[in-house]
Amino acid sequence: xxxxxxxxxxxxxxxxxxxxxxxxxxxxxxxxxxxxxxxxxxxxxxxxxxxxxxxxxxxxxxxxxxxxxxxxxxxxxxxxxxxxxxxxxxxxxxxxxxxxxxxxxxxxxxxxxxxxxxxxxxxxxxxxxxxxxxxxxxxxxxxxxxxxxxxxxxxxxxxxxxxxxxxxxxxxxxxxxxxxxxxxxxxxxxxxxxxxxxxxxxxxxxxxxxxxxxxxxxxxxxxxxxxxxxxxxxxxxxxxxxxxxxxxxxxxxxxxxxxxxxxxxxxxxxxxxxxxxxxxxxxxxxxxxxxxxxxxxxxxxxxxxxxxxxxxxxxx
Numbered sequence: 001x002x003x004x005x006x007x008x009x010x011x012x013x014x015x016x017x018x019x020x021x022x023x024x025x026x027x028x029x030x031x032x033x034x035x036x037x038x039x040x041x042x043x044x045x046x047x048x049x050x051x052x053x054x055x056x057x058x059x060x061x062x063x064x065x066x067x068x069x070x071x072x073x074x075x076x077x078x079x080x081x082x083x084x085x086x087x088x089x090x091x092x093x094x095x096x097x098x099x100x101x102x103x104x105x106x107x108x109x110x111x112x113x114x115x116x117x118x119x120x121x122x123x124x125x126x127x128x129x130x131x132x133x134x135x136x137x138x139x140x141x142x143x144x145x146x147x148x149x150x151x152x153x154x155x156x157x158x159x160x161x162x163x164x165x166x167x168x169x170x171x172x173x174x175x176x177x178x179x180x181x182x183x184x185x186x187x188x189x190x191x192x193x194x195x196x197x198x199x200x201x202x203x204x205x206x207x208x209x210x211x212x213x214x215x216x217x218x219x220x221x222x223x224x225x226x227x228x229x230x231x232x233x234x235x236x237x238x239x240x241x242x243x244x245x246x247x248x249x250x251x252x253x254x255x256x257x258x259x260x261x262x263x264x265x266x267x268x269x270x271x272x273x274x275x276x277x278x279x280x281x282x283x284x285x286x287x288x289x290x291x292x293x294x295x296x297x298x299x300x301x302x303x304x305x306x307x308x309x310x311x312x313x314x315x316x
Contacts, residue, residue: 054190054206058247061206062182065255066099068282073097073106075278079264081271082113089113093125096286097176097279102226103288104129104176110140130290132156132226136299137291145302151291152299156229177234178258178277180227182208182245184215198250198257199280206247213241239265255279 049057065071073095080088091113095106110123122139129135134154142150189209196205212235220228240262248257261274290296 049192051188051190054192055185055187055208057192057204057249057253058182058185058190058206058208061247061249061253061255062179064253065179065279065282066176068254069100070096070098070282070284070286071279072281072284072286073277073279075106076276078274079113079271080273081264085113096284096288098286098288099176099179101288102129102131102176102230105286105288128288128290130288132229133290135290135296147297147299147302149295149297151296152302153296154299176227177231178260178275179255180219180223180231181210181212181215181234181243182247183218184211184213185209186211186214186242196248198248201251203251203256204249206249208245208247210243210245211241212238212243238262254282 074093075095076090076092078088078090079085082089089112091108091110093106093108095104097104105128106126108125108127110125114121114123121143124137124139126137127134133156135151136154137151139150141147142152185208191207193205193207196203198204216228216231216235219231243260243262246257246259247255248259250256256279258277258279259275261272264271264273
């Protein structure tokens with residue numbers, strides 16, 4: 001595998017994410033705790049909830065979801081216009097989120113993006129985010145650059161986060177920021193699209209336009225600094241001011257599915273990405289800790305000045 005291929009892939013994945021399927025597919029589900037069926041009918045005329053009611057319900061749902069403390073996540077990301085691929089490529093993965101601490105873990109399968117992958121190449125891409133530091137286990141990357149440890153570390157101040165398009169927001173792996181962006185729902189834009197079967201029970205399908213700049217401002221007003229910075233990185237990576245977001249709520253008015261689509265930056269090859277996130281097992285016990293320091297190398301230090309991606313020293 002050539003070096004440019006890896007970094008193009010990194011940039012595209014960083015377009016989110018976190019952490020998508022074609023529009024006709026439902027949001028993701030593993031053993032299908034998050035499976036969602038779109039509504040088959042329409043609301044009775046004159047009985048549809050108002051936009052303000054839908055907006056309030058969305059706000060309550062985001063709070064109820066994070067108030068659960070933890071969740072397990074599923075995601076898919078469909079990238080159209082990926083260099084070297086005539087057809088869209090769909091990447092899938094799973095993860096865990098601790099909303100109280102902001103810690104996240106995700107595991108992505110890159111097989112679909114690697115057409116000529118050798119059977120010896122491990123296509124997994126695992127990230128752990130703790131206190132704004134990202135730990136990445138990517139066998140392709142460590143083998144290519146002959147890094148001795150299975151994990152690399154990317155500090156929030158590292159130029160690598162910008163140069164690689166924001167490795168903290170790999171496709172579908174950032175499951176916290178998408179919930180936070182609902183703080184920017186534009187007044188009058190929210191709609192209740194009616195019933196939807198969520199995780200086998202009756203739920204609702206809501207849709208709204210989100211002003212991402214307003215979301216950052218709202219989060220800055222009432223959330224700790226790390227949450228604000230995480231949302232800022234998420235918004236910067238998206239490269240958009242507004243998004244249309246579909247939210248699927250369960251019977252307890254918690255968010256079980258989020259769907260949004262955005263263009264990828266030209267620096268990452270252009271194209272677009274559709275992201276679908278699923279949330280399940282609220283309150284589950286999760287273990288999200290950094291890998292032992294003996295298994296971690298500082299990525300900037302390992303790559304060195306010759307890559308044009310900054311310098312640093314191995315972590316100790």
